Amino acid sequence: MDYSERLEELEKKLDEALVVFKDHDDRFVESAQARAVLFGIFGVEWCERHIFSGTVERIINRKDDDGRSLWAEIVICNFADRCYELREVNGFDDWVERAKTRNDLEAMHTEIWVASALLDEGYSVEFIKETGEKGEDYDIEVIVNGVPICVESKAIVSHDDFSAQRLLNKLKKARKQLPSNRKGVISISLPETWMSNPELTLSVDSFLKGTKRVARVILHSTYSQRLGEGAMAGYLIKHVKNDTISDAIDEPVEKDFSEVTRGVGQERSLSFWRERT
Numbered sequence: 211m212d213y214s215e216r217l218e219e220l221e222k223k224l225d226e227a228l229v230v231f232k233d234h235d236d237r238f239v240e241s242a243q244a245r246a247v248l249f250g251i252f253g254v255e256w257c258e259r260h261i262f263s264g265t266v267e268r269i270i271n272r273k274d275d276d277g278r279s280l281w282a283e284i285v286i287c288n289f290a291d292r293c294y295e296l297r298e299v300n301g302f303d304d305w306v307e308r309a310k311t312r313n314d315l316e317a318m319h320t321e322i323w324v325a326s327a328l329l330d331e332g333y334s335v336e337f338i339k340e341t342g343e344k345g346e347d348y349d350i351e352v353i354v355n356g357v358p359i360c361v362e363s364k365a366i367v368s369h370d371d372f373s374a375q376r377l378l379n380k381l382k383k384a385r386k387q388l389p390s391n392r393k394g395v396i397s398i399s400l401p402e403t404w405m406s407n408p409e410l411t412l413s414v415d416s417f418l419k420g421t422k423r424v425a426r427v428i429l430h431s432t433y434s435q436r437l438g439e440g441a442m443a444g445y446l447i448k449h450v451k452n453d454t455i456s457d458a459i460d461e462p463v464e465k466d467f468s469e470v471t472r473g474v475g476q477e478r479s480l481s482f483w484r485e486r487t
Contacts, residue, residue, distance in 0.1 A: 217297055220250030241283065244290035251293055251306055260315050261286060285432070289319050292326035299329065301337030308340055316365040320399040321349045323445075324363055324428075328352045331466075347387040348394070354466050362387045365399040372407040381417045381427065388423050395467070397428040405431045405446045418452040425452050426467070 223246045227239065234242075248257050296302050309318055329335045334353040338360075341347055348362040362384040366376060381396060388394035404410055414427050429448040 216250055220247065223250060240287060244287040247290040247294050248286070251297065252310060256310050259313075285319060289322060292322045295326050295329060296322065296335075299325070299335055299337065301339060304339050305337040314365065316367050316399060317363065320363040320365045320397060323399075323430075324361055324397045325350050325352075344386055345389045348389070358392055359467065360388050360392050360394045361397060362394070363397045363399075366401065366404075368401050372404045372409060374409055374413040377404075377410070377413055378417060381414070381424075385421055385423055390423055394424050395426045395428065396424055397430070400429055400431045402431045402446065405429065405448065411448065411450055414450040418450065419454050421452070422455055425455055426450065427452075 224243055227243050227246055230242075245257070245261065248261060305321075312318060325335050325337065328350075336351050338346075338348055338351055348360045350361045350363075352359050352361060364380045364384050366380055368376070377398075377400075380398060384396045384398070385394075388396075400410075410429065414429065418424060418427065427450045429450065431446045
């Protein structure tokens, strides 16, 4: 079964879920549909490895066990939602095939998060096929006001205290994957506790002063909070701009790109549920 056939089958499964689970509450149906999306796109083996093995809970960047299980379910639904929105984007089918062999779920979640955030704002997004060539191995390319922006995504999964060296190592690795003759952005997912550390921005500033390849670093982390029997979840986001690049992203592009990513994390209903209710 090729990719287009899998997508057709997926739509049928989502419709069937509404009938099978019609007597359950909305949250249960959304959760069931999310898993149907992931089964349809990635297949059974991938889901068993990442969704049903406890992997999601282990990669949650939280120290408290109470919040970790809550956020794990949110991540599953959110990841499925964004994959569903991206299912027909150029290069996504190749990305899916690569994802089937990967074990870095948090990095995959970060790549999907950035791509769908930009798509939501109406920009043209393309997943770049992996080449293994230094400087040409970034994740996505987005056209903002006619300007191609190359985006490389990384993730640090840790329950330890902030480490400037670990952050720097990850930023350097990402920089090598960006082209030297185009505008580059690094998006990096961090533990929630790192986001409030005063050394975080200083460390990124220091990194940016030594490069002409990266115009901006987007730092972000997930958070969740219980509200009675329910929950609130979202993203913490910081932008750090490279002020040393004379030909950095011009004002209109810079403004648009910042607004796109700063808007992410607002509560939204799942796309595959929204289309059927």
